[in-house]
Amino acid sequence: MAVATVAALLAALGGALWLAARRFLGPSVQRLHGSEHSSFMHGKTVLITGANSGLGRATAAELLRLGARVIMGCRDLERAEEAAGQLRRELRQAGGPEPGPSSGGAGELVVKHLDLASLRSVRAFCQEMLQEEPQLDVLINNAGIFQCPYMKTEDGFEMQFGVNHLGHFLLTNLLLGLLKSSAPSRIVVVSSKLYKYGDINFEDLNSEQSYNKSFCYSRSKLANILFTRELAHRLEGTNVTVNVLHPGIVRTNLGRHIHIPLLVKPLFNLVSWAFFKTPLEGAQTSIYLASSPEVEGVSGKYFGDCKEEELLPKAMDESVARKLWDISEVMVGILK
Numbered sequence: 001m002a003v004a005t006v007a008a009l010l011a012a013l014g015g016a017l018w019l020a021a022r023r024f025l026g027p028s029v030q031r032l033h034g035s036e037h038s039s040f041m042h043g044k045t046v047l048i049t050g051a052n053s054g055l056g057r058a059t060a061a062e063l064l065r066l067g068a069r070v071i072m073g074c075r076d077l078e079r080a081e082e083a084a085g086q087l088r089r090e091l092r093q094a095g096g097p098e099p100g101p102s103s104g105g106a107g108e109l110v111v112k113h114l115d116l117a118s119l120r121s122v123r124a125f126c127q128e129m130l131q132e133e134p135q136l137d138v139l140i141n142n143a144g145i146f147q148c149p150y151m152k153t154e155d156g157f158e159m160q161f162g163v164n165h166l167g168h169f170l171l172t173n174l175l176l177g178l179l180k181s182s183a184p185s186r187i188v189v190v191s192s193k194l195y196k197y198g199d200i201n202f203e204d205l206n207s208e209q210s211y212n213k214s215f216c217y218s219r220s221k222l223a224n225i226l227f228t229r230e231l232a233h234r235l236e237g238t239n240v241t242v243n244v245l246h247p248g249i250v251r252t253n254l255g256r257h258i259h260i261p262l263l264v265k266p267l268f269n270l271v272s273w274a275f276f277k278t279p280l281e282g283a284q285t286s287i288y289l290a291s292s293p294e295v296e297g298v299s300g301k302y303f304g305d306c307k308e309e310e311l312l313p314k315a316m317d318e319s320v321a322r323k324l325w326d327i328s329e330v331m332v333g334i335l336k
């Protein structure tokens, strides 16, 4: 008995040490562009949706470090300004590019209001973008909502489909002219491996007949991929590329709607701390697709860990992609 107890204690201690070593000594993020600071993205304007938290925030921090001018499209201006203040402080402390009249926008961070659960807000945001921004080099469709209770957007769409797919669908379409006139330019779409469990059930896109929060998240992430592939076809010859990625499992605020009993929360926190990617690790593929010369001209592809990956046939079905595009145009009211 005593031997078994000691063995169990040693195993627990070994496990804890292994986890700590993995976190603290393991390969931290290999910065894609080598040096601590670089002017790699100097002169480029990047728009990131949901940039106040998680992957979007980490993507913004890194692209700023590389010299980009970053526009944060966020639904809550208070949270966004707070994140922007922190990002500016971090950049200054790290000796990054100092924005100013002669910096050409390098290291400049701009906050704009964008609620993807409101078509009115998306339209107002795009109108402001078109009035104020002469150029847009990279659009990163990053914002997302995960497994929320049944809710509808302002326009009556199921929330996850409405925010993750339809809001970004309208946003991208309204900004396409600016992206084309700024070419070569890029669109990066953040999806998820969980697309595998979704289907585009055209007969109930608003989930009025039945609602399953996991299925609806997966459906919205499958829609992200089908959208990317259809858009890539439509953008052939324009020098505007569009690619989609999955970031892995990342420790962010995405799980906010998952109910965990208070007593077991510390355990979940420990597990996520040990096994999930950090936001900076998870953001690497977004940063790669937004900035790397390796993917210049590459379009319509699916990436994970900065490498192209294969898709299931359902994510490559061209007729479903076209039908989803047509229906999305009607739903957001841009049918010509």
Ligand SMILES: NC(=O)C1=CN([C@@H]2O[C@H](COP(=O)(O)OP(=O)(O)OC[C@H]3O[C@@H](n4cnc5c(N)ncnc54)[C@H](OP(=O)(O)O)[C@@H]3O)[C@@H](O)[C@H]2O)C=CC1
Pocket: 049, 050, 051, 052, 053, 054, 055, 056, 073, 074, 075, 076, 079, 114, 115, 116, 117, 118, 142, 143, 144, 145, 146, 163, 190, 191, 192, 193, 246, 247, 248, 249, 250, 251, 252, 253, 254, 255
């Ligand atoms: N974390 C993970 O393991 C994975 C994440 N992903 C994807 O990564 C992306 C980023 O998520 P992540 O960083 O993890 O999660 P976070 O919850 O940390 O960030 C999501 C961001 O989206 C914003 N957002 C939510 N709803 C809206 C809306 N209606 N209008 C505008 N912005 C909105 C949030 O704003 P606010 O802070 O105001 O709520 C927040 O800024 C998502 O698309 C997600 O599906 C994919 C696979 C795995």
Ligand SMILES: CC1=C(/C=C/C(C)=C/C=C/C(C)=C/C=O)C(C)(C)CCC1
Pocket: 146, 191, 192, 193, 194, 249, 250, 251, 252, 254, 255, 256, 258, 260, 265, 268, 269, 272
């Ligand atoms: C970090 C964390 C949580 C988990 C979040 C999860 C599990 C998010 C998973 C997101 C995925 C896999 C999205 C894929 O697209 C808890 C348990 C809520 C609370 C403790 C902190």
